[in-house]
Amino acid sequence: MRTLGVSELTGRHTGENLRDVIIEVLEEYDINIKEVYTSTTDNGSNMMKVSDLLKEMQEAQEIDEASLEVNMQMPEVLDLDFVLLNEDEMVAAEKQSLTTVPCAAHVLQLAVEDFLVKAEVKTLRDKSRVCQSSLAGTQGKICGMS
Secondary structure (H helix, E strand, O other), rough: OOOOOOOOOOOOOOHHHHHHHHHOOOOOOOOOOOOOEEEEEEOOHHHHHHHHHHHHHHHHHHOOOOOOHHOOHHHHOOOOOOOOHHHHHHHHHHHHEEEEEEOOOHHHHHHHHHHOOOOOHHHHHHHHHHHHHEEEEEHHHHHOOO
């Protein structure tokens, strides 16, 4: 597992814009979309959308390749690169589809936030912030900073 790039996003973070940035990075490293097996993301709707769009691209590419195989009447006209796969690799490649894996840390963060929103915990948290502010103000006076 590797991070291939960190790109600055200048537009809206829509699924379509994110897909375009991901495709640019893949092309920069000469990686075909069919070679991408998993994507780890947060649970944002835009991230789920980009995963769906990338899956659609994989499926469209498979359809294009299948129709190309059927229409290969004049192979001397085509300039294709072939990669030889062993039988296990071919089976795996045929079953391949992008899988989206939710980031465990982000899921845990969301669960903790949901818990903290509960009324009794929120009240306790608010009281502790008031207490913390009071102490910070007192320390500033003691140290002559206020």
